[in-house]
Amino acid sequence: DTAVSQTPKYLVTQMGxxxxxxxxxxxxxxxxxxxxxxxxxxxxxxxSYNNKELIINETVPNRFSPKSPDKAHLNLHINSLxxxxxxxxxxxxxxxxxxYGYTFGSGTRLTVV
Amino acid sequence: GENVEQHxxxxxxxxxxSAVIKCTYSDSASNYFPWYKQELGxxxxxxxxxxxxxxxxxxxxxxxxxxxxxKHFSLHITETxxxxxxxxxxxxxxxxxxxxxxxxxxxxxxxxx
Numbered sequence: 006d007t008a009v010s011q012t013p014k015y016l017v018t019q020m021g022x023x024x025x026x027x028x029x030x031x032x033x034x035x036x037x038x039x040x041x042x043x044x045x046x047x048x049x050x051x052x053s054y055n056n057k058e059l060i061i062n063e064t065v066p067n068r069f070s071p072k073s074p075d076k077a078h079l080n081l082h083i084n085s086l087x088x089x090x091x092x093x094x095x096x097x098x099x100x101x102x103x104x105y106g107y108t109f110g111s112g113t114r115l116t117v118v
Numbered sequence: 119g120e121n122v123e124q125h126x127x128x129x130x131x132x133x134x135x136s137a138v139i140k141c142t143y144s145d146s147a148s149n150y151f152p153w154y155k156q157e158l159g160x161x162x163x164x165x166x167x168x169x170x171x172x173x174x175x176x177x178x179x180x181x182x183x184x185x186x187x188x189k190h191f192s193l194h195i196t197e198t199x200x201x202x203x204x205x206x207x208x209x210x211x212x213x214x215x216x217x218x219x220x221x222x223x224x225x226x227x228x229x230x231x
Contacts (some may be wrong), residue, residue: 015191036217046205046223046226047219047223048221050220053217053218061218095161097163105150105217106164106167108164109163111161112161
């Protein structure tokens with residue numbers, strides 16, 4: 006029933022490892038996003054996909070690579086993890102590419118040790 | 119690009135009193151302004167939004183006002199209750215090929231019984 010679901014909810018890993026976070030939405034939305042929320046709670050956009058096409062790619066290290074196999078899924082792969090990557094990563098989706106609110110996933114808390 | 123400033127960063131009010139959170143934005147092309155509430159450990163959830171062709175919108179105890187000329191918008195919560203305690207985010211939407219929400223820094227609201 007969950008509208009936007011992310012897995013895993015928690016991820017603890019060592020520096021230098023590669024990890025992936027998966028996101029799926031069952032709302033029929035065309036646009037999906039990845040946001041990063043740091044320890045100060047600031048929400049910053051990383052990527053946006055519209056119907057599998059990359060639309061927004063903020064200044065994010067190229068160790069981060071999003072992939073959208075279809076419009077209902079948007080995954081995030083992170084290579085060579087660093088301590089500074091520790092954060093909560095939120096997936097979100099919206100119903101139209103013109104000005105509608107987002108529906109957020111429950112978040113993935115990534116801790117790099 | 120768009121920049122959203124939010125004040126105050128923390129706000130503490132007595133139960134039953136009103137709370138006001140203010141935001142300013144920089145991009146005059148922004149025309150959609152949602153507010154999100156994030157409880158501890160949970161996802162941000164849309165609580166109210168306003169579009170640029172409207173000056174004020176109300177939903178029970180919460181209201182949002184928008185001054186496009188001054189590029190200000192505010193969230194008003196009346197008759198506050200303990201369950202209103204959370205972090206609140208304002209956002210402004212720009213279109214860069216797709217909708218892009220730029221968030222304020224967040225306000226941690228605490229309702230004291």
